[in-house]
Amino acid sequence: MSTEGLVPPELLELPVVLRHLHVVRVVDITPHMRRVTLGGEQLGAFRAEGFDLTPFVTHNPDDFVKLFFPDPETDVLTLPEQDDGHLDWPRRPAPTHRSYTIRRYDEAAGELDLDFVLHGDGIAGEWARTVQPGEKIHVAGPRTSTVPPKRAAWWILAGDETALPAIAHYLDAPPADTPVFAFAVVPDAADEQAEVEGITWLTRRDGVSDGKQLADAIGELSLPEGEGWMWIAGEAGTVRELRAVAKALGVDKSMLDASGYWRQPVTGGVLKRVRTLRAQATETLAGRI
Numbered sequence: 001m002s003t004e005g006l007v008p009p010e011l012l013e014l015p016v017v018l019r020h021l022h023v024v025r026v027v028d029i030t031p032h033m034r035r036v037t038l039g040g041e042q043l044g045a046f047r048a049e050g051f052d053l054t055p056f057v058t059h060n061p062d063d064f065v066k067l068f069f070p071d072p073e074t075d076v077l078t079l080p081e082q083d084d085g086h087l088d089w090p091r092r093p094a095p096t097h098r099s100y101t102i103r104r105y106d107e108a109a110g111e112l113d114l115d116f117v118l119h120g121d122g123i124a125g126e127w128a129r130t131v132q133p134g135e136k137i138h139v140a141g142p143r144t145s146t147v148p149p150k151r152a153a154w155w156i157l158a159g160d161e162t163a164l165p166a167i168a169h170y171l172d173a174p175p176a177d178t179p180v181f182a183f184a185v186v187p188d189a190a191d192e193q194a195e196v197e198g199i200t201w202l203t204r205r206d207g208v209s210d211g212k213q214l215a216d217a218i219g220e221l222s223l224p225e226g227e228g229w230m231w232i233a234g235e236a237g238t239v240r241e242l243r244a245v246a247k248a249l250g251v252d253k254s255m256l257d258a259s260g261y262w263r264q265p266v267t268g269g270v271l272k273r274v275r276t277l278r279a280q281a282t283e284t285l286a287g288r289i
């Protein structure tokens with residue numbers, strides 16, 4: 001396969017700033033998705049720790065930030081330290097943080113939207129479920145930004161509800177010259193977001209994995225000739241299943257963006273558990289900013 005003039009995705013590195021923001025608004029978009037809008041003076045340039053820090057910027061739809069929470073056991077908030085363009089991370093205790101996609105940033109209004117899946121468990125999910133306007137939170141990033149490919153023959157965007165903020169953001173301004181095929185698995189039909197155009201909604205089904213549902217839907221596509229781009233994100237197992245789809249479609253490594261956004265807990269033997277913890281630790285280190 002070849003596509004004339006194809007420019008593969010490119011990863012940009014950005015200076016990292018730790019900001020203290022406040023909650024402006026909290027809105028339920030669907031039964032399982034809550035939008036938290038953040039604002040504050042530190043979205044602009046400011047000075048801290050002896051450094052002149054740059055205003056908040058975001059360039060591409062799957063840019064994400066890290067949010068910091070008190071340790072669930074000690075209730076102590078540990079933060080990384082601002083350094084010149086990057087953060088220094090303490091090892092013990094390590095900061096408790098979670099990653100969230102920037103759904104929208106309105107520089108003029110000074111508003112940053114993050115969409116939280118209300119999955120019923122977990123520090124960030126619980127924070128989003130109970131947070132009120134005025135409450136404060138530390139936010140860092142984005143550290144990197146992926147520029148999507150140019151002149152690809154097609155794009156496939158696929159994932160579960162955690163991938164939805166990024167997929168919806170891509171669909172806000174799809175490329176003019178490339179057909180985009182977008183799929184998201186959501187818990188219920190009521191979780192389909194009317195504001196998102198150009199997406200195929202799949203409702204989660206008992207006994208069928210998200211990966212299988214997405215793979216079946218992708219399998220029904222008649223893709224245009226030429227080299228395409230696949231962006232996939234969601235639960236780690238779902239992403240694994242979709243990697244196999246990418247392979248079957250002959251998607252080149254440089255044209256595959258696959259990210260495990262969260263991990264279903266493993267039930268089973270001790271060895272399996274140890275492997276999972278090791279994989280999570282590796283992922284945590286890789287995800288530091």
Ligand SMILES: Cc1cc2nc3c(=O)[nH]c(=O)nc-3n(C[C@H](O)[C@H](O)[C@H](O)COP(=O)(O)OP(=O)(O)OC[C@H]3O[C@@H](n4cnc5c(N)ncnc54)[C@H](O)[C@@H]3O)c2cc1C
Nearest residue numbers: 099100101116117119122123124125162165261262263265
């Ligand atoms: C780059 C990136 C961008 C992301 N963007 C978003 C985003 O925009 N919106 C969003 O909602 N999530 C997003 N995620 C996923 C989110 O960071 C994880 O779901 C995170 O684990 C949630 O943290 P928590 O504290 O609520 O749960 P944790 O404390 O991490 O986990 C507690 C338990 O909940 C389970 N769990 C975690 N997430 C889910 C889920 N979504 N559904 C069901 N069970 C779950 C875990 O397996 C664990 O058993 C993103 C992740 C990455 C890496």
